[in-house]
Amino acid sequence: MKVIVIPVTPYEQNCSLIICEETQKAAVVDPGGNIERILATIEKQGVSVEKVLLTHGHLDHVGGTEALANTLNVPIIGPEKEDLFWLEQLEAQSQRFGFPPHSSFTPTAWLEEGEIVEVGNIKLKVLHIPGHTPGHIALLDEQSQQVIVGDILFSGGIGRSDFPRGNQFQLVSGIKNKLLTLDPEIVVYPGHGPTTTIGHEKMTNPFLR
Numbered sequence: 001m002k003v004i005v006i007p008v009t010p011y012e013q014n015c016s017l018i019i020c021e022e023t024q025k026a027a028v029v030d031p032g033g034n035i036e037r038i039l040a041t042i043e044k045q046g047v048s049v050e051k052v053l054l055t056h057g058h059l060d061h062v063g064g065t066e067a068l069a070n071t072l073n074v075p076i077i078g079p080e081k082e083d084l085f086w087l088e089q090l091e092a093q094s095q096r097f098g099f100p101p102h103s104s105f106t107p108t109a110w111l112e113e114g115e116i117v118e119v120g121n122i123k124l125k126v127l128h129i130p131g132h133t134p135g136h137i138a139l140l141d142e143q144s145q146q147v148i149v150g151d152i153l154f155s156g157g158i159g160r161s162d163f164p165r166g167n168q169f170q171l172v173s174g175i176k177n178k179l180l181t182l183d184p185e186i187v188v189y190p191g192h193g194p195t196t197t198i199g200h201e202k203m204t205n206p207f208l209r
C-alpha cells in the first residue's frame with residue numbers, strides 16, 4: 001500500500017490517498033476539504049479511486065466528502081455508526097470550526113470492529129477505537145505495516161477527548177490494547193502532524209505511560 005498524505009483545510013488535516021500498486025486502485029481517506037488538491041493528486045498518480053473512507057465524523061476530516069464522492073461517483077464508507085450524531089450536526093460543526101456552511105450526510109455504509117475493507121488487493125482491517133469520538137476507527141494494513149489513525153493518536157500526543165461523548169480513559173485504553181500491541185515497526189499516519197511508528201509512540205508518547 002502506497003500512502004500519499006495531502007494536508008487539507010486550515011487545520012492541516014492529513015487526507016490520505018491510499019493506492020494498491022498492483023492494481024492502481026485507490027481510496028481517499030478523510031477528504032476534509034480542498035478537493036481540487038485531492039483530485040489533482042489522483043490525476044497525477046493516474047489511479048482509479050473506488051471509495052471514500054472516513055475515520056470519524058469531524059468536519060475537518062469529512063468536509064469535502066460529499067463533493068468528492070459525487071465527483072468521482074464512488075461510495076462513502078465509514079466511520080463506525082456511533083459517529084452518526086457528528087455527521088448529523090455538520091451544520092453546527094461548520095460554525096464551530098469556522099468553515100463555510102456544510103449540510104449533513106449519511107455514509108453509504110458504516111464500518112465495524114474487525115471488518116475488512118478492500119482497496120484493490122489491499123485488505124484494511126478496521127479497528128474501532130472510541131474516545132475522541134465514539135465511532136472513530138483506524139485502518140490497518142498488516143501486509144505493508146501501515147495504519148491510518150485519524151485523531152486517535154499523534155506523534156507525541158493523543159486525540160482530544162473534551163468533545164460531546166469523548167472519553168479519555170476509553171481512548172487511552174483503546175490505543176494501548178489495539179495499537180501499541182501491534183508490531184513496533186508499523187508506520188502510523190495521524191490526522192494531523194508528522195508520521196510516526198507504533199514503537200516510537202510506545203517508547204516516548206507522554207500520554208501513554
Ligand SMILES: [Zn+2]
Binds near residue numbers: 132151
Ligand atoms: Zn477529530
